[in-house]
Amino acid sequence: xxxxxxxxxxxxxxxxxxxxxxxxxxxxxxxxxxxxxxxxxxxxxxxxxxxxxxxxxxxxxxxxxxxxxxxxxxxxxxxxxxxxxxxxxxxxxxxxxxxxxxxxxxxxxxxxxxxxxxxxxxxxxxxxxxxxxxxxxxxxxxxxxxxxxxxxxxxxxxxxxxxxxxxxxxxxxxxxxxxxxxxxxxxxxxxx
Numbered sequence: 001x002x003x004x005x006x007x008x009x010x011x012x013x014x015x016x017x018x019x020x021x022x023x024x025x026x027x028x029x030x031x032x033x034x035x036x037x038x039x040x041x042x043x044x045x046x047x048x049x050x051x052x053x054x055x056x057x058x059x060x061x062x063x064x065x066x067x068x069x070x071x072x073x074x075x076x077x078x079x080x081x082x083x084x085x086x087x088x089x090x091x092x093x094x095x096x097x098x099x100x101x102x103x104x105x106x107x108x109x110x111x112x113x114x115x116x117x118x119x120x121x122x123x124x125x126x127x128x129x130x131x132x133x134x135x136x137x138x139x140x141x142x143x144x145x146x147x148x149x150x151x152x153x154x155x156x157x158x159x160x161x162x163x164x165x166x167x168x169x170x171x172x173x174x175x176x177x178x179x180x181x182x183x184x185x186x187x188x189x190x191x192x
Contacts, residue, residue, distance in 0.1 A: 034081030038062030051075060059083035 041054035041061045051066035060083045066075035076089035 034061065037081050049075075054079070063089070065089075 037056045037059075038054065038061045041056040043052050043054050045052055046066075049066055050068070051064060053060055053064045054062040056062075059081070060079040061081055062079060064075070064077050064079060065073060068074045073090065073093055076093055077085045078087040078089055080086040
């Protein structure tokens, strides 16, 4: 029994000692995650393309982005540890901008609907006061459209042969033709 006990202690000690020793000729290489390389990367600015490029050991690693002449983002890529593009982040950026634009449009549309319903309710409750208000109501939702240009002051009677009607092709009258009641020309020098 003592022999078995001594033998078991000897074998357990042998296993313990052999497990603690690593072979000398084989080195264990632990590869670090690529995010560590991206964190240690240094950015270089490419002025010709307006891009910020992260480099680590002469490889592009991490987030690289660029902007156009107006300052809008036009390039966004994430490069892995070997310098190969892994993710196109510009698509995500454009989706985010589209969502924000859609939310803003929905909010403005809701506000417009609320103001129109309030106006309609006011028109129904107070019809005597709002009889002339139909002409004054403007469509606030159409702010993005330009107002239509209608030329004013043009005489559209082409068929009239009256010489009294001023034509845009008639000669400009002289100040001597204007008589006593005429105004002086704005182009003449001022009198002292």
